Amino acid sequence: MKISTNFEDIVIEGKTISLKERFTLILGDISLEQLGNEKINTLFRSFNDFHAIKLSQFLDVLQHINKDYSPLMHANAFLEHLISFKTIYNSDLQLLNYHITTLESFTSMLRYLSLKQKKERLSDELHISEVKYKSGKLSANRDLLAKLNRTIEQNEKELNTIKEPYYNLKNQRNQIIEMINQFQDTINKLNQEKKEKFSEINKHLRDNEPPSPKDKEEPLTVPEISDNIKVKNLRKEAKDLHTQIKEYSSKLKKKKEKLEKIEPQFQTYNKKFTSLTDQIDSAKEKRIEIEKNMEQFMHEKYHDLSTEFDTIHFNTVKAPETLKNELSNVENQLKTLKNSYNTLEKDPNKMISLIEKRIAELSAKVSDKKNNSYLSENREEILLSIEQFQKVELLLNNIEHLTNSLLSEINLKASLNIALSAEERVLWLSPIFKRNDREHIIFHELTTPEKVYYAMVFFLAFKIILTNNKVIKFSNLFLHQNFNKRGSIFRTLRKIIPILKNKKKLASAQFVFIISNLEMKKPIKNINIIQISK
Numbered sequence: 318m319k320i321s322t323n324f325e326d327i328v329i330e331g332k333t334i335s336l337k338e339r340f341t342l343i344l345g346d347i348s349l350e351q352l353g354n355e356k357i358n359t360l361f362r363s364f365n366d367f368h369a370i371k372l373s374q375f376l377d378v379l380q381h382i383n384k385d386y387s388p389l390m391h392a393n394a395f396l397e398h399l400i401s402f403k404t405i406y407n408s409d410l411q412l413l414n415y416h417i418t419t420l421e422s423f424t425s426m427l428r429y430l431s432l433k434q435k436k437e438r439l440s441d442e443l444h445i446s447e448v449k450y451k452s453g454k455l456s457a458n459r460d461l462l463a464k465l466n467r468t469i470e471q472n473e474k475e476l477n478t479i480k481e482p483y484y485n486l487k488n489q490r491n492q493i494i495e496m497i498n499q500f501q502d503t504i505n506k507l508n509q510e511k512k513e514k515f516s517e518i519n520k521h522l523r524d525n526e527p528p529s530p531k532d533k534e535e536p537l538t539v540p541e542i543s544d545n546i547k548v549k550n551l552r553k554e555a556k557d558l559h560t561q562i563k564e565y566s567s568k569l570k571k572k573k574e575k576l577e578k579i580e581p582q583f584q585t586y587n588k589k590f591t592s593l594t595d596q597i598d599s600a601k602e603k604r605i606e607i608e609k610n611m612e613q614f615m616h617e618k619y620h621d622l623s624t625e626f627d628t629i630h631f632n633t634v635k636a637p638e639t640l641k642n643e644l645s646n647v648e649n650q651l652k653t654l655k656n657s658y659n660t661l662e663k664d665p666n667k668m669i670s671l672i673e674k675r676i677a678e679l680s681a682k683v684s685d686k687k688n689n690s691y692l693s694e695n696r697e698e699i700l701l702s703i704e705q706f707q708k709v710e711l712l713l714n715n716i717e718h719l720t721n722s723l724l725s726e727i728n729l730k731a732s733l734n735i736a737l738s739a740e741e742r743v744l745w746l747s748p749i750f751k752r753n754d755r756e757h758i759i760f761h762e763l764t765t766p767e768k769v770y771y772a773m774v775f776f777l778a779f780k781i782i783l784t785n786n787k788v789i790k791f792s793n794l795f796l797h798q799n800f801n802k803r804g805s806i807f808r809t810l811r812k813i814i815p816i817l818k819n820k821k822k823l824a825s826a827q828f829v830f831i832i833s834n835l836e837m838k839k840p841i842k843n844i845n846i847i848q849i850s851k
Contacts (some may be wrong), residue, residue, distance in 0.1 A: 327829065327847075336788075338845035340814055340828050345849030347833040349794045361776055365797040367768070368760035372396075372735060372744040376709070382783050392709045394702040396744050398695070399737075412682055419675040426669065429654045436647045443640040458611050465604045469597055476593045483586040490583050493576045500569040507562045514555035521548045710735070713746070716778045722820070723774040726812045727767060728753050769805035772796055774813060781823065792831040803835040811841050818843065 327336055327343075349359070360378045364370055373393050379386040521544055635643075717733045724731060730751045735744055748771075750758045763771065773791070780789050793801050810830060817823055830844075840846075 336827055336829075336845070338843075339818065339826070340844040341830070341847065342810070342837075342841060342844050343829065343831045343847045343849060344835075344837060345833065347792070347794070347831060347849065349792075352790070352792055352794060352831060361779070361795050362797055364772075365799055366760070367748060367772060367775065369736075369745040369747045372709075372746055375746050378779075379712075379783060383785075386783070389705050389709055389712075391701050391704075392706040394698065395706040396737075396742075398699050398702055400742070401695075412679070415675070415682075416679055419672060419679060422675070423672050425654055426672065429651065432647055432651050432654070436644065436651065439640055439644045439647060442634055443637060443644060446634045446637045446640055458607050462604060462607055465600045465607070469600045469604070472593050472597045472600070476590070476597065479586060479589060479593075483590050486579060486583050486586055490576065490579060493572050493579075497569060497572045497576065500565050500572065504562055504565050504569065507558050507565065511555055511558040511562065514551050514558065518548055518551045518555070521551070712782065715782045716775070719778040719782060720771075720774050723778070723813050723816055724771065726816060727770055729763075729767060729771070730754065731771070765802060766805040766808060769796075769800045769802050770809045770812070772800040773806070773809050777813070777817075777828075781826070787825065788827045788829060790829045790831065792833065793835060794831070794833050801835075806832065806835060807837055807839070807841070810844075814841065814844060 327333070327341065349362075360374075360381060363374070376386075376390055376392060379389055525544055713733045713735075717731060720733075721730050731748045732751075734747050734749060736747045737743075738745060748760060750760070750763065752758060760768065760771070773796070776795060777789065777791060780786070780791075793806055814828075817828060
């Protein structure tokens with residue numbers, strides 16, 4: 318007996334039966350051989366655990382479904398390139414760590430040398446400090462210095478308090494004085510112009526005076542009209558100048574009044590400011606004098622400290638206790654460095670040679686990497702594997718979407734992930750499930766009915782998405798024996814048939830479910846049932 322199907326009918330034992338319904342259920346004692354030689358059916362049967370399906374196995378199924386999927390096999394090479402990239406990455410990481418270690422060694426060496434110099438300086442300063450703080454004469458001078466420093470500090474604090482208002486007032490006063498001088502200069506200039514106008518007027522008037530008695534015999538000259546106009550214009554100009562002089566004189570008066578108003582306050586601030594600056598300068602000069610005397614005393618009294626004085630200024634020397642604490646801290650840091658880098662203490666120059674050697678090695682390794690580019694040598698192959706891998710991901714997304722529409726009936730949602738094995742040698746297709754949109758679980762944590770349900774809907778989604786068949790054929794014989802469970806299979810059929818029936822995109826598809834050697838105890842609605850006897 319052989320069962321074959323097309324879009325309109327089904328052939329059983331040579332007898333053609335019309336497919337009147339979209340959903341047909343065939344029950345009986347049927348073997349896998351009777352269902353045809355579709356490679357997908359036997360390949361799918363090998364999936365004994367959906368927790369992890371090898372991607373290569375999945376691609377093999379695709380290739381047998383349709384030759385158009387054959388290029389997808391190039392996606393297998395993606396893993397090889399991924400492994401190669403990881404090898405390169407690990408090599409680069411080692412190179413980076415080598416570089417970091419070299420930098421750390423170099424930094425530690427510089428820090429070690431710096432701390433050694435600091436230790437020597439602190440030791441010299443401590444020696445001077447102990448002498449400085451023990452001498453009676455120096456003690457008196459030190460007290461005087463402290464007093465002078467307090468005086469300077471107090472005066473500078475007071476000076477800072479009045480500095481801003483003093484400079485504001487001083488600037489204001491200078492601006493007023495500048496304006497007064499400008500107004501006075503302008504008035505003087507206008508007065509000079511006014512004087513010149515009147516001189517010119519008088520000249521015109523003298524030239525046009527009537528003749529004296531002795532000149533009566535001479536003919537009488539009548540002044541020209543133009544001279545009268547000139548005099549009139551000159552008088553007008555002189556009047557305008559007088560008006561301007563009055564305006565500037567008024568402004569000058571106001572500025573002088575303003576100056577008189579702020580002058581007492583300015584003089585008070587100026588006197589205070591001058592007094593404080595003089596006191597500060599005097600105290601600083603006195604301080605310099607005392608410090609020089611103290612240093613001279615130290616040089617004369619303690620000849621063994623002359624070398625230390627070349628690098629340490631006497632007045633900056635701290636108290637012995639402070640220096641001892643700083644010295645102890647430096648010694649602890651040196652001890653830590655010596656424990657980590659023994660070469661530092663024995664021979665710092667050897668450490669320098671070691672660092673130079675490492676830098677040369679690092680430079681050679683970087684140069685070698687530039688000359689050996691895996692990407693440039695395998696560019697086309699890598700791009701092809703990535704392109705085909707992306708197409709596989711797109712197919713999986715479509716399968717996932719349809720699978721989830723069927724899983725929603727049992728409150729499950731699957732996410733089809735491509736994962737790398739622990740040994741990083743195999744790519745796996747591994748689903749992660751969410752139950753009731755909360756709990757994240759793996760396939761092994763599903764109940765048996767849930768596992769069977771997933772296996773069946775995954776197969777259906779697989780065939781619907783990846784084949785062009787109008788008749789979708791499913792059998793329990795296509796499942797691994799782990800999922801060939803009577804109760805769960807029929808329960809799944811009852812749940813998925815209404816969903817498939819209502820999907821508009823599947824309206825033209827017919828579904829034939831062939832169940833072999835499993836008794837259906839409860840009928841299924843909305844499906845054409847055909848019973849086959851032996």
